[in-house]
Amino acid sequence: MCIANQKGGVGKTTTAVNLAAALAAGGLGVLVIDLDPQGNASTALGVDHSEGTPSSYNLLLWEQNFQELAQQSPTNPNLYCIPATIDLAGAEIELVSMFSRERRLAEVLVPEDLRALGIDYVFVDCPPSLGLLTLNAMVAAKEILVPIQCEYYALEGVTQLLRNVELVTEALNKSLAVSTVMLTMYDARTNLSHQVAEEVRQHFGSKVLRNVIPRNIKISEAPSYNQTILDYDPGSKGALAYIDAAKEINERFIAEFGALVAANSKHEDED
Ligand SMILES: Nc1ncnc2c1ncn2[C@@H]1O[C@H](COP(=O)(O)OP(=O)(O)OP(=O)(O)O)[C@@H](O)[C@H]1O
Numbered sequence: 652m653c654i655a656n657q658k659g660g661v662g663k664t665t666t667a668v669n670l671a672a673a674l675a676a677g678g679l680g681v682l683v684i685d686l687d688p689q690g691n692a693s694t695a696l697g698v699d700h701s702e703g704t705p706s707s708y709n710l711l712l713w714e715q716n717f718q719e720l721a722q723q724s725p726t727n728p729n730l731y732c733i734p735a736t737i738d739l740a741g742a743e744i745e746l747v748s749m750f751s752r753e754r755r756l757a758e759v760l761v762p763e764d765l766r767a768l769g770i771d772y773v774f775v776d777c778p779p780s781l782g783l784l785t786l787n788a789m790v791a792a793k794e795i796l797v798p799i800q801c802e803y804y805a806l807e808g809v810t811q812l813l814r815n816v817e818l819v820t821e822a823l824n825k826s827l828a829v830s831t832v833m834l835t836m837y838d839a840r841t842n843l844s845h846q847v848a849e850e851v852r853q854h855f856g857s858k859v860l861r862n863v864i865p866r867n868i869k870i871s872e873a874p875s876y877n878q879t880i881l882d883y884d885p886g887s888k889g890a891l892a893y894i895d896a897a898k899e900i901n902e903r904f905i906a907e908f909g910a911l912v913a914a915n916s917k918h919e920d921e922d
């Protein structure tokens with residue numbers, strides 16, 4: 652699942668790490684690939700991403716195996732992260748002249764290898780742009796999750812995002828679709844939040860998750876302790892909202908691809 656919205660600060664990273672943590676807490680194997688040179692997802696998941704650390708740069712530029720690059724979360728053995736280091740800042744330009752530049756991620760993320768490692772979900776945290784890094788994520792993904800902040804200009808840029816997804820679907824990845832839209836930073840006290848939520852639901856219909864993520868101070872504090880909200884304050888409204896959203900996503904997945912989950916849970920029983 653590619654987490655994308657070229658608008659900055661809408662909750663892409665927060666959603667990637669906290670959904671991942673919630674699914675992992677529920678016993679599923681989850682890999683987060685940090686594809687943003689800012690490295691915010693790596694920070695929030697508490698994994699090393701100092702300069703020179705094997706990272707998503709190695710994955711894209713050197714086609715190194717993800718098994719060698721994934722770091723296990725310090726708090727949950729089901730949760731892995733391939734971090735982003737500052738090296739990734741140059742990747743957008745370095746990729747331009749490379750062979751098969753938009754398929755680099757797709758080629759290294761072999762579904763059978765992921766399954767062999769016990770990975771059920773992969774979340775790719777994208778930077779706030781529609782450049783080659785995001786394109787690689789879209790070509791590798793089956794689904795796109797678009798977080799939308801319940802604020803002014805919420806839908807700004809979304810039309811452009813959808814147009815890009817359409818182009819990718821036509822030319823590069825037939826199985827790609829925007830499957831999920833998530834409302835973030837929802838403030839139940841304001842009319843604005845209600846209006847934005849209403850507008851987004853009209854626009855995207857059933858793609859919008861029933862569960863919305865409230866604006867919650869604990870969510871914004873957690874990354875400064877290198878923690879997800881599930882570790883930082885598991886009883887907070889923010890943690891509960893991400894747990895409910897994760898359940899909803901997993902239920903949708905089971906409804907659509909039930910057999911695959913059943914096959915995976917079989918090797919869980921064997922462990
Ligand atoms: N539900 C929430 N409640 C309160 N603060 C939040 C919530 N979700 C995200 N934030 C805060 O809002 C800011 C932006 O969130 P985040 O970094 O997840 O967005 P982003 O889309 O990944 O940003 P960028 O485009 O820079 O990658 C962060 O400071 C984050 O802690």
Ligand SMILES: [Mg+2]
Nearest residue numbers: 663664687691
């Ligand atoms: Mg981010």
